[in-house]
Amino acid sequence: MNTALNALNSNNVLNSNPLLNVAGLPVFKAFHVEHIEPAVQQLLTDNRAQIAHIVALSDAPTWQNFIEPLEVLDNHFERVWGPVGHLDAVNNSDDWHKAYTTCLELVTAYHSEVGQNAGLYAKFKALADSAEFTHYSLAQKKVIQNALRNFKLSGIALQPAQQLEYQRIKQQLSQLSSAFGNHVLKSTQAWSKSILDPVELAGLPSSALGLLAQLAQQKGQEGWCVTLDFPSYLAVMTHADNRALRAQVYQAFVTRASECAENTEFDNTAHIAQIRALRHELALLLDFANYAEYSLATKMAGNTQTVLGFLRDLAKRSKPQAQAELANLQTFAKTHLGLDTLQPWDVTYASEKLKTQTLSLSQEVLRPYFPVEAVLKGLFSITQTLFDVRIVAKTGASTWHEDVQFFELFNANNQLIGQFYLDLYARQNKRGGAWMDSAITRWRHPNGQLQSPVAYLVCNFTPPIGSDQACLTHDEVTTLFHEFGHGIHHLFTEMEHLDISGINGVPWDAVELPSQFMENFCWEREGLDLISSHVETQQPLPEELFLALKQSRGFQSAMAMLRQVEFSLVDFELHAFYDPNAVESLESLIGRIRAEVAVLQPPAFSRTLHSFSHIFAGGYAAGYFSYKWAEVLSADAFGLFEETGVLNPDTGARFKNSILAAGGSVDPMVLFKAFRGREPHIDALLRHSGIAA
Incomplete structure (x- = not known):
């Protein structure tokens, strides 16, 4: 086993035989960026060789000679690749992300190859059809049934040219998703506001002021620093009496990674368009009508009508109460806060004041x-x-x-x-x-x-x-x-x-x-x-x-319910009703759904989808309803x-x-x-x- 792979493996004790168990925990201090690519290349080379060996065996497949060796390889893969992706999320740097992205291309190609390996599929199918299968436990049967389903979702039945198309799409999607998430992180970090006059921060509790002062110190600044990291953002939106500051921070937050951000270098607009198109292509390639149906193939909810009906039922049950909650908040804001027109950057602030007045409760009282x-x-x-x-x-x-x-x-x-x-x-x-x-x-x-x-x-x-x-x-x-x-x-x-x-x-x-x-x-x-x-x-x-x-x-719970239903419907319809010949714009889609279910409309500059990592850089595409x-x-x-x-x-x-x-x-x-x-x-x-x- 080469030095790079050893460095990425648990306690550097991984035996040179990839079919042997990996023991111990990752030694994170031994992880260096120069190790990533050679280690991953060695990992994939070893796994490919072992898969070829398993497929070439002439013996009829059994649990012992077929499933168990594959599990060893999968475990080996998780133990090497998992920490690399984890560190990209929790200790990101430009060099690390560049190496991670390079390896992501290799890993995606590997997964596509495995999912379209006719020899592996034939052995899984033979095992499922064997007399031995009838004696397996429910758990063992589920492993094999899931594998057969996943082969179909990986394009095992496609013609060779279509399989190459599948691989191309999956490769592009993995790179786009990684880029999307990195843009959100970079755009979040790109904005900050230095404040020297404490009057501008009137209303913030001592805990929030201490946080902003600490952020300023970390940046080598005097006074206080507001960033778009969530604790800082939420402190301002909840407590700042300065309405202009709330508006400025709100706009910076909801325009992250978009063409409306102050720094447009990390705009995700093109990424979203490409991801939508490629997901639809993928679904059609696998004989699904749309990506939502593809997504539901591995979920409890049976079909798109079930999901849409479920979400609209929640909206119907919640909307009358949400309208009453908003009316109450608007009246309170006008009467007690002098806000004749309640703007989106006022909602969290006014809600906290209302909760304090009506319930004698606030997050800061509880903290x-x-x-x-x-x-x-x-x-x-x-x-x-x-x-x-x-x-x-x-x-x-x-x-x-x-x-x-x-x-x-x-x-x-x-x-x-x-x-x-x-x-x-x-x-x-x-x-x-x-x-x-x-x-x-x-x-x-x-x-x-x-x-x-x-x-x-x-x-x-x-x-x-x-x-x-x-x-x-x-x-x-x-x-x-x-x-x-x-x-x-x-x-x-x-x-x-x-x-x-x-x-x-x-x-x-x-x-x-x-x-x-x-x-x-x-x-x-x-x-x-x-x-x-x-x-x-x-x-x-x-x-x-x-x-x-x-x-x-139950405080403003119906408004919160509608917010989640809105996100879920936008995500689901974004994928269920995509038409490549007449692509509905994000603005039109969001506006249509908000008109149906929302009680509070955000400003035209809002671009929350551009930082919606759950569906564009995570596992929740056409599944946020989950x-x-x-x-x-x-x-x-x-x-x-x-x-x-x-x-x-x-x-x-x-x-x-x-x-x-x-x-x-x-x-x-x-x-x-x-x-x-x-x-x-x-x-x-x-x-x-x-x-x-």
């Missing part, structure tokens, strides 16, 4: 009750109570930044279940948003060794100011619980086959079930007593604030905890064994009915959202 250490202690306590595990901090693990923490999970028998990295804070050269990703997947090696799973949990919270402990807003707390829900889905799996282990093989519109399920504990007295501890008094959230928080869950689809499942699932006890260990064990342990081995609706005893009802979602049924 001191959620110091990071207390929240983590409470989150781990809830997890331990529900799922009978133990979570322990581990020192000495290699990380990519000094703020990153590392934890281990043990079961009741003190056996290691899994591990996870926790990267909480926003910083320069880190992609915005929050996510969970797989570092290592649970898997049983052919030699019998069980590989325990490892997860990356990444957020972009307000960092600590100076030596003070970071305190989170309640919104940030729910985001942490959300990503941790993804984490336990990955870590609590009991599957031992890579393709269905953890979140692998789980339909995208069911992936959000565990994550949104975990959010519920942030709203319940039993959960809040564990995660809240005032940073000075160590007292839990008092009853009056709890009641206000509980009531606030958040709402899965929220129906998660709300109804939590309903059983409301009936039996919020921290009931028996119900927790049932959820773990029914939903989390199964990974992608069973249809999620079957798993849900096994847990709940029936099909899901939408009532719980509407009740939790404070929307009248």
Whole structure:
């Protein structure tokens, strides 16, 4: 094994035989940009050689001589390529991204080759048709069935010329998606505003002022610095009395990566047009009417009518209440804030003032009750109570930044279940948003060794100011619980086959079930007593604030629902109704859907799609509806905890064994009915959202 590949592999102990197990965790300090390309080239060369060897075997395919060697290769691939992509997101640099992009082209070509390898497909098909198949477990059968489906979605049935076209399209799409995400990051970093006069920042709480002062210090500036990183942006939009400042920051944020940005170098307009066209070409090539149908081939929702009907039903149920919420906000803004016309850059500010007046509640009132250490202690306590595990901090693990923490999970028998990295804070050269990703997947090696799973949990919270402990807003707390829900889905799996282990093989519109399920504990007295501890008094959230928080869950909830429905419809129709001969402009599409479902119209310069990485640089294309689809499942699932006890260990064990342990081995609706005893009802979602049924 060459030096470069060793440098990228766990503890530099990878044996030269790529069919042997990779042991240990990545040593991030050993990752150097010059290693990436030679290491990836060596990885792909080795894998190709092994695949050729497997295909050439004359023996009839069996699980042992066919599936197991392929799993070894897939695991080898994840262990080398995964950290490269991860570091591109959390520790981005121009040199690293350039090397990553170069290798992405190689990796995309490799995946296309594997997906169109007739020899592999023939062996999978022979295995599925064999007498041996009838004796396989449900999990084993699912691995093979998923593989056959994925071969078809990779163009295995296409003629050679069409297969080359498929490869070309996939190659271009992967490069465009990477470029899109990088443009969002670069455009976000390109804008900042230095402020020397504290009067301009009137209204901002001390925590926000401290953040902006720290950002200025990091840039070598005096005073305060406003950036478009979310903690900075949200602080201004929520608290700044200076309306002109709010308007300026709002415009900079919603025009990121567009032709309307101050710096148009990172304009994503052309990328969006190309991505739309190429996705449609891909769908047609594979005999789908549009990309939305292609997307639904691996999701729970059966067809486009089902998705559109679901979203429009939510809009219909929510819009009357949303109109009333907006009217109330407009009246309040005019009467109490002197804002005759409520503009989009006033909405967050006015809403916070209204919430403070009506509920005596604000994110800043709540923040001191959620110091990071207390929240983590409470989150781990809830997890331990529900799922009978133990979570322990581990020192000495290699990380990519000094703020990153590392934890281990043990079961009741003190056996290691899994591990996870926790990267909480926003910083320069880190992609915005929050996510969970797989570092290592649970898997049983052919030699019998069980590989325990490892997860990356990444957020972009307000960092600590100076030596003070970071305190989170309640919104940030729910985001942490959300990503941790993804984490336990990955870590609590009991599957031992890579393709269905953890979140692998789980339909995208069911992936959000565990994550949104975990959010519920942030709203319940039993959960809040564990995660809240005032940073000075160590007292839990008092009853009056709890009641206000509980009531606030329905505060402007219909407006929030319509916002998500709007995003979901724009995403879905963008792909479902694309006509290459008469392409509907983004402005027309968005305007049409907003006229139908939205109650508040943004300004003409708004270009939020240009930074919509979920659908143009992530896995949610024609699938953003998954958040709402899965929220129906998660709300109804939590309903059983409301009936039996919020921290009931028996119900927790049932959820773990029914939903989390199964990974992608069973249809999620079957798993849900096994847990709940029936099909899901939408009532719980509407009740939790404070929307009248």
